[in-house]
Amino acid sequence: MGKIKRHGLSVRFVHWAVAISTIALIFSGFGQMPVYKRYMIDQLPGLAWTSDFSINLLIHYTAAGVLIFAVAYHIVYHIIRKEFDIWPRKGDFKESYLIIKAMLTKGEEPESDKYLAEQRLAYAYIGVMLIVIIISGIIKVLKNLPSISLEMDTLIWVSTVHNAATILLILGIVGHLAAFVFKANRPLLPGMFTGWVDEDYARRRHGVWYRKIQEDKKTNLQHK
Template sequence: MNNKMIHRHDKGAIYIHWFNALCWIFLTLTGLGLISNEHINPVGAWWPDLMRGIFGSAETLINVHIYVGLFWAAVFLIYILVRFRDSLAFLKEVFTLSPARDAVWMVKRNIQLTLGNRAMKKMGMTTEIPPQGFYNAGQKIFAQLTVIAGLILVVTGIIMFISTIILDSPTPAAWSRTIHYLMAGLALAGLLVHIYMAAISRDERPAFKSMFSGAVPEDYARHHHELWYQEVKNKP
């Protein structure tokens, strides 16, 4: 067994990740509580009633949601400005997809995780998974989703926030809410997988741990992020 650890995340990345995670969960839960309409209610009336009960009133709930959202966006903005180069590198990394490798990875890994290797073999596929970089294709797609959804959520959120302050037309707020809901919904769909993979799946336990320690075992790196591992190894 190789117990050698490889540095993967610095402190800043770890903090922003967990800040992001907390905000995202909090905003999703409170945001869901802001929908209260018997014709829409995604999970039933009990949730908005519960949330409004916890926060005392619907107005407090919306205010908390707004100000946490604004705070989240502001912190991110500062983070990006302060770590501009790293942020750019991150964006470049997550938005660079290699169609062949990443598509195969997506298909095979999904089957492997849900149905297992045997099923894959039965389907006539090898269990060979294409090698991945710093992020695997799944992580990249989820990252893309969160970056795009996050941006749209911030923009639509701000539109709704300023609607009653400066906007003379009601239409932007109406569409913003529709889009805000759509984006939050899609992100939540991705988030469920992300949370499972990170926190529950045994497979990715080292990655989960690395989000606290900043490092991953060499083995893990080689198997899961082979391209990145090579890159790190080859670095002088």
């Protein structure tokens, strides 16, 4: 069976850097609330460090650096290359409804571009949450400096936005992972690990994208 290139190294790097740093941020972020000691998680083997606020804070800052690096890389890289395949489009809500309906009823789903409509929406949702978390997080980091102090109301707002966006992000991640409950979506998985997906899958489900690739190939051949 033929394979087709779906993601380059840059995309996979960004995806996994964001995924791993976000998991570390969520874990160490919960560690900023004194939950691991209270619920005795720190008494489980190998997890004694979880109730140490300074270790959690160090992990939080380091993982935040990785996340911000990856997000900046992602934005700049795709703007320069004018690659906006994953940017949400008009009609995406309706289209994703039709795709999910088709998956549930085993009916026919609309032909997709490189990304499914719900992937574009999920990207926007998770992207907005990450940006909100990063902005509020940077404010929180700056206010830790001796030279910067925030008024109580600002502090409450920033903390609440940071915490609420985190909860919404966690829901988004759960939704993202839940997509793979559907067998129809599983052929996408190897794409994020190896960069390649089955050509048959691409032709069947991502017809718009598949045709573009074929046309690009033809154009390139003509130029050579």
